[in-house]
Amino acid sequence: MTAWVVKALCHDKTLMSLSNLGEEISDLTLSGLFWGKYGALALEKKRLKINKRFRQFHFTEFLSATSSTYYAAMGNAVSTAKNSPLFLKILWYWKAWRCLRAAEKLSDKFAMLKRMEDMTLRELDMRACVLSKAGRQSEAHALISHGIMKILTGQIGTKHDLCLFLIHEAEIITSMRRYDKENKAEKNYAQALKLSEDESVPALTKVRVMKSYGKFLAENKRINEAESMLGNALDLARENNLYDQERKIKAIFKTFKLVIR
Numbered sequence: 001m002t003a004w005v006v007k008a009l010c011h012d013k014t015l016m017s018l019s020n021l022g023e024e025i026s027d028l029t030l031s032g033l034f035w036g037k038y039g040a041l042a043l044e045k046k047r048l049k050i051n052k053r054f055r056q057f058h059f060t061e062f063l064s065a066t067s068s069t070y071y072a073a074m075g076n077a078v079s080t081a082k083n084s085p086l087f088l089k090i091l092w093y094w095k096a097w098r099c100l101r102a103a104e105k106l107s108d109k110f111a112m113l114k115r116m117e118d119m120t121l122r123e124l125d126m127r128a129c130v131l132s133k134a135g136r137q138s139e140a141h142a143l144i145s146h147g148i149m150k151i152l153t154g155q156i157g158t159k160h161d162l163c164l165f166l167i168h169e170a171e172i173i174t175s176m177r178r179y180d181k182e183n184k185a186e187k188n189y190a191q192a193l194k195l196s197e198d199e200s201v202p203a204l205t206k207v208r209v210m211k212s213y214g215k216f217l218a219e220n221k222r223i224n225e226a227e228s229m230l231g232n233a234l235d236l237a238r239e240n241n242l243y244d245q246e247r248k249i250k251a252i253f254k255t256f257k258l259v260i261r
Contacts (some may be wrong), residue, residue, distance in 0.1 A: 025069055028205075032244030034073040039065045041099075044069050063110035066104045066121045071130050074099035076244060079251035092196050104134045121147050121161050129168060137176045144169045159195045161203050166192040173190040174216060189213040203240040207233050211249050218256040234260065 021043055030038040035041065044066050051062050074096045081092035105129045112176035116124070124147040133138035148165050170188040193213065194208045214230035217223075230249055237245040253260055 012227070021050075023064070024078045029069060029072050030242065031246060032076050032247055034069075034076050040069055041073055053241065060110060060113045061114070061123075061193075063106050064126055064187075067106035067110060067130055068126045070099045070103035071126065071133070074103060074133070075248060079248045082251040082254055083247075100130075102132055103130045107131070116143060116146060121157055121165075124140070125161075125164055125168060128172070131176060132150065132172050133167075137172055141172050142177070144172060158200065159198050160201050163195050163201060163205050163209050167196075167209055170216065171212060174219070185216065189216060203236060204242055204245070207237045207240070207245045207249075209241055210236070211245065211252065213257075214249075217254050218252065218258060223258065226256065227253075227261060228256065231261050 009224070016168050025040050025043050025047070028034070028043070033039050047062070048066065077092045077096035077099060081089045081096065084092055092118055107127050110123070111127060114123070119127070124143050128140040128143040128147075129136075144165055147157075148162070148169065151165065166188040170185040170192075171187045171190075189209075189212070192209045195201065196209045210229050210233035214226050214233055217226035217229055230252060234246060234249045234253075236242075237249060250260075252258070
């Protein structure tokens with residue numbers, strides 16, 4: 001074979017390997033399987049090694065995707081900690097902290113290579129979520145606001161996208177304690193719930209909307225409403241085999257001492 005043919009074959013093989021790894025990581029993430037030799041994080045490290053050798057293969061987008069996996073693992077670790085005995089709680093919260101630091105570092109590297117104006121909706125949303133958890137709410141809110149503007153002006157996006165941006169803005173507003181007279185967070189949740197009724201919105205998105213609103217209700221001592229909303233989210237998660245979401249919802253019930261009906 002000539003040199004250029006060998007190079008082309010290597011190129012195709014590497015792209016296929018990255019694609020397969022991406023699909024495996026996504027499936028493991030949805031199932032909440034992040035840990036151990038064959039978990040999502042182990043596969044992310046494997047994907048990182050490939051990307052370090054072939055940086056031309058969408059390296060910028062890879063940084064955002066990997067940040068997303070570590071962010072999801074952080075949430076998984078927190079929910080596991082809440083259901084663990086004391087000596088394991090410390091371990092799981094340490095894992096959560098490590099994952100958040102990794103997600104923030106990867107996200108910052110990504111932002112150095114891609115301007116906010118050029119980010120996709122998924123990239124904007126992911127970076128905003130990471131920054132919010134890292135205590136950088138003002139930066140996170142700017143990203144979310146930019147994404148909502150792009151969707152509402154018809155530049156890009158679906159009802160699914162708008163649902164996620166609305167609940168994440170509500171979460172950021174709540175964490176910043178920036179309530180106005182009309183209660184912006186409450187309005188966002190009402191709009192997201194209405195949008196999520198559309199058949200085009202995936203079950204995972206519907207669950208995430210109800211889970212976020214249920215937690216908001218619990219934080220505001222609206223116990224009956226919270227139990228009802230989170231109960232509906234739990235039922236839908238079970239029906240669709242969304243194991244990681246199921247674990248996170250149960251953790252919210254436990255945190256606020258709510259009753260699963």
